[in-house]
Amino acid sequence: MDVTKDLIEEELDQGVLTLGLNAPETGNALDLAMTEALAGALERANAIPGLRCVLLRSTSGHFCTGGNVKDMESGTDLMQGSTAAVRDRLRLGLHRLTRALRALEVPSIAAINGAAVGAGFDITLMCDLRIAGENARFAESFLRLGLVSGIGGAWFLTRLVGPAKAMELTLTSEFFDASTALELGVVSRVVAADRLDEEARALAARIAAGPPIATRMATQLVRQSAELALPAALEQAAALQALLLNGAEHKELVRRFLSDRSAQR
Structure with a gap:
């Protein structure tokens, strides 16, 4: 049985590939199944004829809540096995997302609603553009669980907000809202939560209409x-x-x- 089935809703319309994270029961947590589903969809994207833009969104109340804390407690899923086994699973699993997003030949947009924290925040940083609903919340929250970003978040965050602010956000693990994200340059615009999809799709369509x-x-x-x-x-x-x-x-x-x-x- 394909456990990744339906975790990502895919829609192609006039050159815009929309990928909707679709695991509301976990807050779109990046467990192994979600990681494989999203990485696979991204890796296939460049082969789509006429592709102009990729839009990453959520189908539910949160963009992505990062790693699954219940799996961390039980030592299952991505966290199963020895230190070496977990490291290899990160490199061969979660790092697929990092590589796939950077390998996209077309612009990528993250439409962020609700929580984008931990690895979920890092995924948004890997996109070329970020647009947030007013209800969006962000955090480089790894230290809250005694962890660091394992998928390259520090690399992207430092380049986006500068070393000092990246260090502060990392060491405090503080949550910040959409307006603060706009001030920091983490997102390029903030819109009403109920208009996020409409505004993000309009931005993607405008990019797709270019040469x-x-x-x-x-x-x-x-x-x-x-x-x-x-x-x-x-x-x-x-x-x-x-x-x-x-x-x-x-x-x-x-x-x-x-x-x-x-x-x-």
């Missing part, structure tokens, strides 16, 4: 520029721009731009 080749290259350039020294970033920018300048997509958009401007005179 597909240039949008993919722009996504890669921004991701990589956060990690590269300036000389390497300049080389990357020049290489991508040269490809685009010689491409049919750019030439068609220039022709259309000039035609529209001429028609407005």
Whole structure:
């Protein structure tokens, strides 16, 4: 029996792949089944013809509550076995999510409602854009359980809010609300909770309506520029721009731009 069945609701509409975390009884906790279901869906995404954007959301009251604390207590699921066995399970299981999100060739958006804590918070940090409902709550909460982020959260958080604030959020494990997340730059916008899906889908549709080749290259350039020294970033920018300048997509958009401007005179 496939235990991952129905844990992720998948919908493809006009180039936007929406992945809905669908385990309300656990708050979409990242147990082994949820991890495999989400990682699998993300790993398949790049092969979808016409894919323009990936939207990650929840079908219930919380985005993702992180690891399953009941499994931690019982030492089952991801936590089962020796230290070496757990480490390998993290590397081969949960790290699939990290790698799959970073390997997406198109922009990714997290639509965050309710709790996004621990590894659930870290997943949102791996997305390119984050939009939150007013009811969203966040926490890098691992120290509350005597743990650290095991899937790369420290890497992403430090680059997003800076080393000092990342250290504070990590060492205090404090919860913060959507307005604070906006101030910190963790999310790019906050909307009414009952409008989150509508606003997130509209943002995804706007991105999907852009030129597909240039949008993919722009996504890669921004991701990589956060990690590269300036000389390497300049080389990357020049290489991508040269490809685009010689491409049919750019030439068609220039022709259309000039035609529209001429028609407005």
